[in-house]
Amino acid sequence: MKKKLTFLGIETSCDETAAAVIQENNNGSAKILSNIVSSQIDRHREFGGVVPELAARAHVENIEFIINKALKESQLSINEIDGVAATAGPGLIVCLTVGLNIGKSIAAFSKKPFVAINHLEGHALSPGLKNKLEFPYLLLLISGGHSQYLVVKEVNQYEQLGTTIDDALGEAFDKTSKILNLGYPGGPNIEKYAKLGNAKKFKLPLPIINRAGCNLSFAGLKTALLRESKKISNNIQLKYDLAASFQYTINKILEKKTIEAMKQFRNKNNSNKKFNFIVAGGVAANQSIRNNLSNLSKKENFEPIFPSIEFCGDNAAMIAWAGIKRYKKKLTNNLDFVAKSRWQLDNKAPYLKGPGLKLSKNII
Ligand code: KG4
Numbered sequence: 001m002k003k004k005l006t007f008l009g010i011e012t013s014c015d016e017t018a019a020a021v022i023q024e025n026n027n028g029s030a031k032i033l034s035n036i037v038s039s040q041i042d043r044h045r046e047f048g049g050v051v052p053e054l055a056a057r058a059h060v061e062n063i064e065f066i067i068n069k070a071l072k073e074s075q076l077s078i079n080e081i082d083g084v085a086a087t088a089g090p091g092l093i094v095c096l097t098v099g100l101n102i103g104k105s106i107a108a109f110s111k112k113p114f115v116a117i118n119h120l121e122g123h124a125l126s127p128g129l130k131n132k133l134e135f136p137y138l139l140l141l142i143s144g145g146h147s148q149y150l151v152v153k154e155v156n157q158y159e160q161l162g163t164t165i166d167d168a169l170g171e172a173f174d175k176t177s178k179i180l181n182l183g184y185p186g187g188p189n190i191e192k193y194a195k196l197g198n199a200k201k202f203k204l205p206l207p208i209i210n211r212a213g214c215n216l217s218f219a220g221l222k223t224a225l226l227r228e229s230k231k232i233s234n235n236i237q238l239k240y241d242l243a244a245s246f247q248y249t250i251n252k253i254l255e256k257k258t259i260e261a262m263k264q265f266r267n268k269n270n271s272n273k274k275f276n277f278i279v280a281g282g283v284a285a286n287q288s289i290r291n292n293l294s295n296l297s298k299k300e301n302f303e304p305i306f307p308s309i310e311f312c313g314d315n316a317a318m319i320a321w322a323g324i325k326r327y328k329k330k331l332t333n334n335l336d337f338v339a340k341s342r343w344q345l346d347n348k349a350p351y352l353k354g355p356g357l358k359l360s361k362n363i364i
């Protein structure tokens with residue numbers, strides 16, 4: 001019988017310290033032997049956002065305990081594991097370095113192969129932990145640091161169709177919650193309070209909605225929201241209405257841009273068959289976004305797939321899984337691999353963010 005591959009995954013790119021042991025079954029599906037995530041939300045709450053130095057310190061304090069816990073729960077020793085995968089970017093360098101270094105050390109002393117993982121590839125392949133995925137598929141990756149439409153052609157083969165030209169979607173949720181004083185982390189709180197509000201109360205802008213292909217922009221929306229928030233003082237019902245209107249507007253933007261991305265995806269693949277449309281990353285946990293994109297996919301003849309909620313946010317199961325997938329393609333790394341704060345999945349994609357950068361004509 002074919003030996004099952006088992007990987008230890010380590011994730012410390014932002015504010016979650018995570019380790020997991022994942023095995024690939026003979027039919028290609030994943031078996032989750034352990035999946036430990038230690039969130040630092042409480043440490044960052046008083047600052048309303050992730051403080052890199054605090055996050056790095058917490059990773060250093062917790063990482064050994066979390067890895068030991070993941071191994072213990074999997075009932076495997078490090079000698080019974082086939083390889084080690086650790087997130088190497090993109091993210092906060094001081095945080096990435098903690099998990100990457102310990103991953104490399106474990107690989108070195110146990111003489112196991114090492115795989116450096118792009119965190120975005122972890123998210124991109126994460127639905128494979130629960131579903132059988134067929135390449136190519138269309139991916140919408142929406143997290144705290146990234147918002148992108150990608151064609152996933154294969155493991156390690158990505159083509160970016162669109163990205164945000166300013167804030168990431170998770171960042172827009174977090175900033176909105178901060179403006180409205182609805183709590184940290186923003187995404188889940190906006191979702192919660194939006195349920196109590198009237199989504200049609202405020203008319204907010206839909207930036208670059210009729211241009212720039214499936215590129216996204218959320219900064220103008222945030223500015224408009226800030227303006228409205230100043231007019232409502234502390235009226236709690238109006239705050240809920242604003243949260244609901246924000247989420248409604250996001251859904252409108254995603255609807256329009258997803259139709260455009262689906263059109264581009266179909267043209268590239270030149271087929272009317274039913275492809276998978278995968279929505280991954282922390283914001284994919286949002287139920288109203290899940291429902292909307294699910295309905296839209298059915299209309300557009302795409303099969304919608306969302307990772308289960310536990311695999312939407314940052315976790316190490318997706319990192320171990322990406323490690324297995326890369327290892328099978330012989331994409332292992334040397335132990336001198338260094339952390340990268342920026343690391344695009346499609347290295348030919350234009351970088352559209354940053355001060356002084358202008359959108360070129362072919363993008364707009
Ligand atoms: O993927 P993730 O855990 O970390 C990054 O790689 O960035 O995503 C975190 C982001 C945060 O901005 C958080 O507010 C957002 O995902 N998020 C949500 C929800 N849950 C988490 N946004 C909207 N609705 C949610 N339910």
Ligand code: ZN
Pocket residue numbers: 119123143144281282313314
């Ligand atoms: Zn993430």
